[in-house]
Amino acid sequence: MTRYLTQRLVQLLPLLLLTTLVSFAVMQLSPGGPLSAYEHSPSITAAQLKVISHDLGLDQPAPVQYWRWLSGLVHGQWGYSLQSGEPVTTLILERLGNTLELVGTAFIISLLIAIPLGVLSSVRQYSLFDYLATFLSFVAYSIPVFWAGLMAQLLFSVKLGWLPVAGMYAEGVPWTLSDALKHLVLPAMVLGLGLIAGWSRYLRSSMLEVLQVDYLRTARAKGLTNSTVVLKHALRNAVVPLVTVIALDIPLLFTGALVVEVVFSWPGEGRLFYDALQNRDYPVLMGVLLISAFLILFSNLAADLLYGLLNPRVRYD
């Protein structure tokens, strides 16, 4: 196992390096280069611009710049926001908690709904419930996240007035748990919608496969109750491939969070990325892009490792 892990990590290294190269290229994309903001400023002459560019090493060839940028990256120097002047790492860390709150809640809600839904669908295969769940899953999977958010706002906030339209807390009043939860429930549900659909369908087909296996017949023959057979013996085996799918879906949660955070004005990483897009704040864009790439690569790795850990039939020799 350790050997496999090191082997996978070594394989990951060139890919990680390449993602930094792409992110660096994205920085270079910024029109006019990093100093374009000063170009039209009357207080800065062309000669001064040259000095600045020399001081910052911008007159060096691209590979040299990349190398210096990369060594900075490794040492936690991710550059400064063009907009606020704050370090990119600070900006990202500041909002990490908010995004994790949203994404984590969506994740837990999705699991809590998807697992019973998938099990029930498989146990009552081809029942009305199964057909309805399948159909609704397709619908939930197809609804564009941002529109689902708009409709949720329209129904629950504008028409019914049950929940706040947007934001994380009510303005100008002391923080209360119930208020925070009220702000959290809509964005988290909207974010989880597609996952509930995908995971419950996946668990259903995985359960259907397991339910036909011989050892389940043995379990029934031993006289175990139906619920023990389904929940203890079948579900535990059917969940193994689902774990892989869930790990692979984690980056999807964060991409979805971009849209949901914009619709619900949730001050997280997605909102940070959106604001950076509007201001063409390339250092911030690069930082979020790079983090999301790392997240995807490590989720893939986690998916592989978890599959091996949970499935004793997989051997790493």
Add this chain to the structure above:
Amino acid sequence: MAMTDLPPVTVDSTAAPAPPPSLDLDAGELAPRRPRLWQRFARHRLAMASLCVIAALAVIAIIAPLITPYDPYAQNFDPTLLPSGAHWLGTDELGRDELSRVILGARISLSISFGATVVALVVGLLIGTTAGYLGGLVDNLLMRLVDLVLAFPALFLILIVAVTLGVGVVTIIFLIGFFNWMYLARLSRAEFLQIRELEYIQAARAVGAPTGRIIWRHILPNAMGPIIVSSTFILAAALYIEAVLDFLGFGISPDIPSWGNLLTTAQDTFADAPQLAIVPGVLLTLAILCMNFIGDGLRDAIDPRHVR
């Protein structure tokens, strides 16, 4: 059909008209297969219904300029907003007829997603078939490229490029296509790797068929099934990505009434004229839903082992 290169078979003119032997071979192999595929697809009732919906939307998209009751761009300085006899779906803030804009929107949104899918198909097939057919180092390099692009969330990359370069209808098609070919490449590579080892390919090679012919006539048609299924899902994804780009304000010019743009505008008059936010969204969801159902039906039809 590959038999057309052979010299024509001379048939005795006095004899009863016999079917040409060369055609017979092809027909015997292909004729029963096609209807079976279609029948299997037709059994998936939701997929059939979806096909009808998409066909209807496609017709609306094609004849859009003929059926819009008003000029979709004509402004009216006395906006009514709410639906009325004259404006069935009301008007937007600038007094433009919503029904006309939704109809034109079908044309814009559907053609962008269709175009993006074609781009993704071309890029994906080119890379996937090259990797799968050549194998070795080329395969390895191309697949690492796929890994690299997949290491980023496509939406983030698309947004960054869109913001940097600015997009129009044509650029957005290429942009969405360029970031959605990866699974098609993996899929076509896997199919090619498998099919190129089959005996009939060896036979074709032994007969001296040129590489291009082997790829286009002998391997690709047999690899098409999963590729078509996958393209249907890309069609749905492209429709969504285009709408998201427009909605976030980094897509095509906000004047152009794509369904995504219509939803952005609708946000301003959210409480007063909710139909502006509902109708384009329903159409968008319906189109994506139908494309997903069609893909599901096709997958069942092509792969009978797939249990539902």
